[in-house]
Amino acid sequence: MKQRAIYPGTFDPFTNGHLDVLERALNIFEEVIVVIAENSQKHALFTIEEREIMTREVICDYSGVTVEVLHKGLLADYARQVGARSIVRGVRQVKDFEYEFQMSLLNRQLYPEVTTVFLMPNVKYTYVASSIIKEVAMLGGDVSKFVHPCVLEMMHQKREELNKQ
Numbered sequence: 001m002k003q004r005a006i007y008p009g010t011f012d013p014f015t016n017g018h019l020d021v022l023e024r025a026l027n028i029f030e031e032v033i034v035v036i037a038e039n040s041q042k043h044a045l046f047t048i049e050e051r052e053i054m055t056r057e058v059i060c061d062y063s064g065v066t067v068e069v070l071h072k073g074l075l076a077d078y079a080r081q082v083g084a085r086s087i088v089r090g091v092r093q094v095k096d097f098e099y100e101f102q103m104s105l106l107n108r109q110l111y112p113e114v115t116t117v118f119l120m121p122n123v124k125y126t127y128v129a130s131s132i133i134k135e136v137a138m139l140g141g142d143v144s145k146f147v148h149p150c151v152l153e154m155m156h157q158k159r160e161e162l163n164k165q
Contacts, residue, residue, distance in 0.1 A: 003028075005086035005117065006079050008035040008070070012044045013151045014055045015133055017125035021090035024119045026064055033082060034059065037070045045134050045158060057150040076110035087116045092126045138162065 007025055011018060011034070025032045036051050038044075046054070052069055059065045070078055079087060087107060089100045097118065104116035121128075128146050137143045137155040144152055 003086070004031045004033065004082065004084045005029040005088050006033045006035050006075075006082065006084045007088040008037050008075055009090075010039045010042055010044060010130070011036050011051050011055055012042070012046055012130050013051065013133065013147060013155065014058050015125070015128055015130055015151075016146050016148070017090065017092070017121045017128040018130075019058060019148070020121040020125050021088065021119050022059065022062070022065065024121075025088045025117070026062065028117070029064075029086065029088075031064050031066075032088065033084065034065060034067045035070050035075070035078065036067065037075070038072065045138070046154070050154065054148075054151050054154055058148040074110060076107045076114060079107070079114050080111050085113055085115065087114055089116055089118055090121055091118045092121060092129075 005025055007022060009018065022032060022034065034055055036048060036055060038048060044051070048069055048071070052067060056067050059067065075087065091097050091100055100116070100118060107114055107116060133143050133146050138159050140159070143155065147155070
């Protein structure tokens with residue numbers, strides 16, 4: 001049986017930091033499912049469909065990776081449904097760990113067979129957060145070293161759309 005993990009997030013947008021964590025996960029797992037989730041507590045810039053398109057484009061050259069969308073439901077239930085025994089989470093700082101640790105314990109209660117694997121990105125991505133990237137890009141700043149070219153293009157398009165409103 002292949003070792004399968006899920007890598008969930010809102011990925012609004014998918015950054016080079018996300019890609020770095022994914023690459024690290026692929027060194028451990030044979031198969032990683034990137035799960036794009038809705039999060040009612042976050043205000044997304046991109047629709048879930050746009051996030052799916054961007055993410056698929058970014059990971060298209062990687063083997064062992066698929067992209068799925070989770071519109072609703074519990075992550076633990078999704079992991080069980082797809083036979084994933086691991087949940088990959090990127091942790092950049094202590095604040096991230098505190099939240100992720102709580103979620104890990106909750107997911108373990110909901111699906112005892114699941115293990116959360118915390119991966120730290122390359123140091124050059126420790127300050128890269130989707131929220132910061134979005135803000136800089138929407139204000140016209142250069143974020144080209146933090147995102148894939150297709151993500152950069154979609155961010156430019158989104159900024160133009162918002163400026164027309």
